Amino acid sequence: MAVVGVIGGGQLARMMIPPATALGLEIRVLAEAADSSARLAASAVGDYRDTAAVLAFAEGCDVITFDHEHVPQEVLRALVAAGAAVHPGPDALLYAQDKLQMRERLSQLGVAQPDWARVSSADELGQFLTDHAGRAVVKTPRGGYDGKGVRVVDDPAQVADWLADGPLLAEELVRFDRELAQLIARRPSGDARLWPLVETVQRGGVCAEVIAPAPQLTDAQERAAAEIATTIAHGLGVTGVLAVELFQAADGRVLVNELAMRPHNSGHVTIEGSTTSQFEQHLRAVLDWPLGDTTPRAPWGVMINVFGGLPDDRIAAALAHQPEAKVHAYGKGQRPGRKAGHVTVIGAELDDVVYRARAAASHFDA
Amino acid sequence: MAVVGVIGGGQLARMMIPPATALGLEIRVLAEAADSSARLAASAVGDYRDTAAVLAFAEGCDVITFDHEHVPQEVLRALVAAGAAVHPGPDALLYAQDKLQMRERLSQLGVAQPDWARVSSADELGQFLTDHAGRAVVKTPRGGYDGKGVRVVDDPAQVADWLADGPLLAEELVRFDRELAQLIARRPSGDARLWPLVETVQRGGVCAEVIAPAPQLTDAQERAAAEIATTIAHGLGVTGVLAVELFQAADGRVLVNELAMRPHNSGHVTIEGSTTSQFEQHLRAVLDWPLGDTTPRAPWGVMINVFGGLPDDRIAAALAHQPEAKVHAYGKGQRPGRKAGHVTVIGAELDDVVYRARAAASHFDA
Known part of the structure; x- marks a missing residue:
């Protein structure tokens, strides 16, 4: 009977419980809290950023997968180094974690996407705005979801706070x-x-x-x-x-x-x-x-x-x-x-x- | 969030886990053993014939239901007396527990069923055989399932062992x-x-x-x-x-x-x-x-x-x-x-x- 370990106890982990039950799999969840959505299958409560906690959780699992994409690369790589089967693996997950890396890689693959640029300064963003009819979608490369970390701007000053922290992704505002x-x-x-x-x-x-x-x-x-x-x-x-x-x-x-x-x-x-x-x-x-x-x-x-x-x-x-x-x-x-x-x-x-x-x-x- | 307690940890309890998960119910199982089929939802391991164990399990459940029909009437009635909502209730479950009672009640309800008789002796079974072309299905009133507690006979001697324990159900062998x-x-x-x-x-x-x-x-x-x-x-x-x-x-x-x-x-x-x-x-x-x-x-x-x-x-x-x-x-x-x-x-x-x-x-x- 295969054992699947899921990092994160949200609704996505919760909704893996029914098919795991049907297929005769043992499902174990590393949950953020005792009352997490997937608590029925929680075998541990811990922080997905804590390498030791994640390694201990993975012990005895045939495969490790995820409720979310927020597990840091160093934790993922420690899992792989410890011999865990991690799916998706860190090399793939990187592109779901970092929107700039994602855009770069999709460009290499020739996949159709909005015009985009890495912008590290107000000047660079200003140039992108000039090239795109004065409006752009600006995203923080990491940490955004459900509309967070995304702003539609017509002036670089509107993301001055974000620019202070590093390069941003500027995208064509697609109609x-x-x-x-x-x-x-x-x-x-x-x-x-x-x-x-x-x-x-x-x-x-x-x-x-x-x-x-x-x-x-x-x-x-x-x-x-x-x-x-x-x-x-x-x-x-x-x-x-x-x-x-x-x-x-x-x-x-x-x-x-x-x-x-x-x-x-x-x-x-x-x-x-x-x-x-x-x-x-x-x-x-x-x-x-x-x-x-x-x-x-x-x-x-x-x-x-x-x-x-x-x-x-x-x-x-x-x-x-x-x-x-x-x-x-x-x-x-x-x-x-x-x-x-x-x-x-x-x-x-x-x-x-x-x-x-x-x-x-x-x-x-x- | 309603709490459903299931007595018995077999596959029927196990297969209640997916819809309970979908409907946002809390499902708790009183399992026979730690490795029971429904172990993921087991909140207790205990004997379903043990009134104290069952009462303790039922504590905090909004309704009690079952993986099987073997919970004794006295345990069921103790649950009801303690204020538990028990579904199906003891008055109904009786007819799934006792085949003689079931046949009597279905006759009262006028439901089509095979000819049947309560037989307490070899003579009574002999008479039933005579009336039904010399063959009958004989069942122990309780405890039978999946072919157990059922014999096809043409001679009362073939259930002499059972007759020693009390009345049996004789049924027409339906073609x-x-x-x-x-x-x-x-x-x-x-x-x-x-x-x-x-x-x-x-x-x-x-x-x-x-x-x-x-x-x-x-x-x-x-x-x-x-x-x-x-x-x-x-x-x-x-x-x-x-x-x-x-x-x-x-x-x-x-x-x-x-x-x-x-x-x-x-x-x-x-x-x-x-x-x-x-x-x-x-x-x-x-x-x-x-x-x-x-x-x-x-x-x-x-x-x-x-x-x-x-x-x-x-x-x-x-x-x-x-x-x-x-x-x-x-x-x-x-x-x-x-x-x-x-x-x-x-x-x-x-x-x-x-x-x-x-x-x-x-x-x-x-």
Whole structure:
């Protein structure tokens, strides 16, 4: 019975518990706190930045994987040096940790992405602004997520605080029609499988809703997204699930926005919507087991995030109202704005699926 | 966050973990041993016949339910007396524990079942044999399952050992074309939902394969099975999942064979095959939450039991061979003949689904 160790006890680790249970795997979680979302499988509580704690946790695990990408490179490399199978490995994870390195590497791979530049000074950023109609997206290379570490600027002074800490990533402000996400899973031995391309709807920089597959795709867009994700997965040596967040630009191009090397919010719809969910596939991939079929279970699937909390009485009301809806609660305490769960509906008619998912999710709006 | 306590740590408790995780429930298991199948959720190890141990376990649980029906009535009644919400309750469970009581009660409810009699002596059994062409099925009222406690006899001497211990259940040996199972879930407040009627294939008195829905059903058979299960669920006050095992007799009748008041082997196919699995529905039902939709996810589903064990390398081989197959391993040690897991495939064409499920399961035959 293989033992999978997951560093981080958030909802992504939590949602690995069901497929681990089904596949007969032992899942162990290194959790941040005793009340973490994945506490049921927590075998240790500790700091993922503490090399000794992480090495002790990894003892007896057949593979180490992650709930998040924040484990420092030195800790990852200590794990590898100690003989642990780490998936994704440090060389791949680097590109999910550092947006500047990611842009550089994707340029080398010839993957379509927004214009970008490394800017180390107000002058350099000023030049980038001049070259891009006076506006740019500026990102800190590390530590950003869900809209944090990202600013749209028209003057270098707007990121003076960040520039003091080191070089930044400046990106073309892409005019896009919508955002897409392409998920793929890859085994260490090389085999990879894609899921259908999905549309993601962001609100306030955070994923609000996912429609699977993305409606009204052209064949060219599907092919472009699949090729981008495949190129990145192989080119960066990603193992496990890779999520490629994409812009569908107003001029028709499909461009890489961000990468995540783990199960991703845009793939939650696969729990019900795919023969093999992203969580099951991630476990299979990091163990170098054969990957599962990713055929959809239904023509359409819609996932809606729930923020704040999911009190039992609201869950019951949502289930009463929408018996087809699947509610996922992450076992977190109530806190305004916190990603606390999601709702998924799958079915044959997009309008109906969207309606039911939104109707179920509406029970959780404060 | 509701807390569900499950008495018994077998695979049924284990398979409640995924939906409990999804619904944000806390699941606690009273396990027989530290290495029980549901050990991930075990909050205590103890004997389900030990009133004090069970009462201590129930402390802090919002509802108590079961992995099996073997908890003695006196323990169940002590739980109720202590204020625990017990689902199914002792009055209902009695009929899953005692086959004579079950037959008497079903006769009162007017439910179609094989001819039967309570026999307390060789003479009484002899008379029953005479009345039924010289053959009968004799069952011990308690303790039988998976073919144990059941004998087909043509002479009372063949159960002389059992008769010494008390009255037995004698049943007509039904000539049947096949076996069916009707699952239903009922909430304490009364609402109930059926799943489609399935065919079960037994080998050596043990469930080997389930086909969902049962092929070539007549409307009358479907209606009869649904009405029987609904009558029993309400008539016996069952809460949670009720499995009604049925004979499709050679003369066309649908007759009750056995009852189980818990998720049941015949319902494992609902994990992938239904919008709401029997494990999720059981949790919702015992909490008196709204029941979920039971529409199939695909036209056909086939579940095949795996006996002995599921070593990792065999799982990998099965998954490589059949990427659409879902493998469920119960985390038990290898032992010949032991129910150790199951395989499910769902899809549009019955032949294809049967083929793929059997091909995947074949990797586990010793």
